[in-house]
Amino acid sequence: MAQSQHATSSFHKPLPYLSPGQIKEICEAGETYISEQRSRFLGRGANLSRGQISRLSAFFRSDLLNSIRLFVLEDDRVPNPPFYPTLRAMGFASLPDFALMAAVTFKDVIVSYEACSEGVLFHELVHAEQYRQLGVGRFAELYIRGFLSGGGYDGIPLEVNAYSLGARFEDRREAHFSVEAEVSSWIRRRAF
Numbered sequence: 571m572a573q574s575q576h577a578t579s580s581f582h583k584p585l586p587y588l589s590p591g592q593i594k595e596i597c598e599a600g601e602t603y604i605s606e607q608r609s610r611f612l613g614r615g616a617n618l619s620r621g622q623i624s625r626l627s628a629f630f631r632s633d634l635l636n637s638i639r640l641f642v643l644e645d646d647r648v649p650n651p652p653f654y655p656t657l658r659a660m661g662f663a664s665l666p667d668f669a670l671m672a673a674v675t676f677k678d679v680i681v682s683y684e685a686c687s688e689g690v691l692f693h694e695l696v697h698a699e700q701y702r703q704l705g706v707g708r709f710a711e712l713y714i715r716g717f718l719s720g721g722g723y724d725g726i727p728l729e730v731n732a733y734s735l736g737a738r739f740e741d742r743r744e745a746h747f748s749v750e751a752e753v754s755s756w757i758r759r760r761a762f
């Protein structure tokens with residue numbers, strides 16, 4: 571997911587404790603949520619345009635670009651995951667609000683509230699590549715563990731990876747690189 575604007579970070583305070591069983595339950599609920607949202611939007615999405623595919627093919631696998639469905643949700647908002655009230659009650663603040671995001675990716679389906687800029691699209695495609703390599707279950711687990719251990723959206727390693735590769739793309743679009751290789755190197759280094 572990509573933020574519309576940068577949220578103000580909260581003061582550091584001790585993170586609430588969750589047992590391994592509670593974490594496992596939340597990760598499983600996260601996986602179910604992603605799969606449900608993906609099925610909801612899959613059939614309504616459009617392919618990337620030929621122009622987008624040709625500009626982005628210097629960075630992404632062509633099978634990934636061809637598998638992507640883009641959906642602009644204009645009169646509704648993506649609901650927050652069902653475990654948000656539980657996390658809030660435990661003391662987690664600053665849960666990323668899905669209604670305020672520029673776009674959200676559910677595996678190979680990108681949902682946005684207005685046409686994606688190329689920068690937002692690049693960010694979401696990095697998430698699609700992360701999903702491709704990790705699978706939905708592992709992606710959900712690493713995303714949620716990343717949030718819980720840092721207590722915020724900005725510290726989630728899957729986001730740090732997407733923002734840093736996105737910044738590299740925006741800085742010099744002619745300097746091509748492989749997002750597949752970058753993501754697999756983060757996985758190898760256990761950086762997620």
Ligand SMILES: [Zn+2]
Nearest residue numbers: 571572729732
């Ligand atoms: Zn993101």
